[in-house]
Amino acid sequence: MPVAFLIRMDGNRESDCWELHPDLNTIGREPANTIIIKDPTVSRQHCQIRKTGLSYTITDLDSQNGTFVNGKRIIEAKLKHGDEMLIGKFIMRFMDEEGFRQTVETESDSKRMLLKEKEKHNVRLDVKKWYITVRLKQIEQTTFLEESYYLVGKSRECDIEVSGWNVDKIHALLINRGYEVRLLNVSDNKSIQVNGKEIPKKFTFTGDGSISLGGYEMIIFSKE
Numbered sequence: 001m002p003v004a005f006l007i008r009m010d011g012n013r014e015s016d017c018w019e020l021h022p023d024l025n026t027i028g029r030e031p032a033n034t035i036i037i038k039d040p041t042v043s044r045q046h047c048q049i050r051k052t053g054l055s056y057t058i059t060d061l062d063s064q065n066g067t068f069v070n071g072k073r074i075i076e077a078k079l080k081h082g083d084e085m086l087i088g089k090f091i092m093r094f095m096d097e098e099g100f101r102q103t104v105e106t107e108s109d110s111k112r113m114l115l116k117e118k119e120k121h122n123v124r125l126d127v128k129k130w131y132i133t134v135r136l137k138q139i140e141q142t143t144f145l146e147e148s149y150y151l152v153g154k155s156r157e158c159d160i161e162v163s164g165w166n167v168d169k170i171h172a173l174l175i176n177r178g179y180e181v182r183l184l185n186v187s188d189n190k191s192i193q194v195n196g197k198e199i200p201k202k203f204t205f206t207g208d209g210s211i212s213l214g215g216y217e218m219i220i221f222s223k224e
Contacts, residue, residue: 164214
């Protein structure tokens with residue numbers, strides 16, 4: 001019987017993997033769920049993934065922080081191989097059996113190819129220590145980004161809390177990859193400015209930069 005997998009990503013690495021049941025899979029904090037994620041950004045019953053025929057469908061269960069597929073908030077969506085879901089502050093990747101097998105078999109080869117390509121163009125993959133300074137008028141606070149993921153928004157459960165009428169509960173996600181920081185805008189229709197220019201959905205920081213959101217200015221910078 002064909003199977004599918006849900007993989008929790010840690011930066012650009014895979015940290016956990018679950019084989020999906022052939023019927024219904026529930027995700028949330030409660031112990032009764034099929035996939036248990038004990039984190040306050042995840043609702044007790046956050047979402048479910050159900051198999052119908054040969055396809056899988058994810059449905060949000062009226063969760064507090066919402067369920068996102070490929071950066072878009074959803075109520076229900078069909079999943080295809082490689083889709084990325086944001087559940088609370090966690091990125092999950094959906095893989096069917098064939099795609100999962102290919103990923104496992106080629107992961108080491110892909111990393112070697114990436115390193116060769118970087119060396120070819122004399123690009124160093126130096127791991128940096130990233131910081132963010134959040135400013136509002138005369139008040140500012142600097143945080144060392146030691147975790148892989150940081151939620152940005154006006155929800156109290158966000159790691160970086162900002163307010164404003166044009167700020168969503170969960171507005172953006174910062175992904176710390178060591179050698180770069182990726183900004184993903186997960187708001188349905190509200191923008192973010194990076195370095196003074198509006199971005200559609202994502203931006204990658206390889207050096208210092210600024211983020212403007214809801215009257216707040218956030219300075220991203222690194223130290224090697």
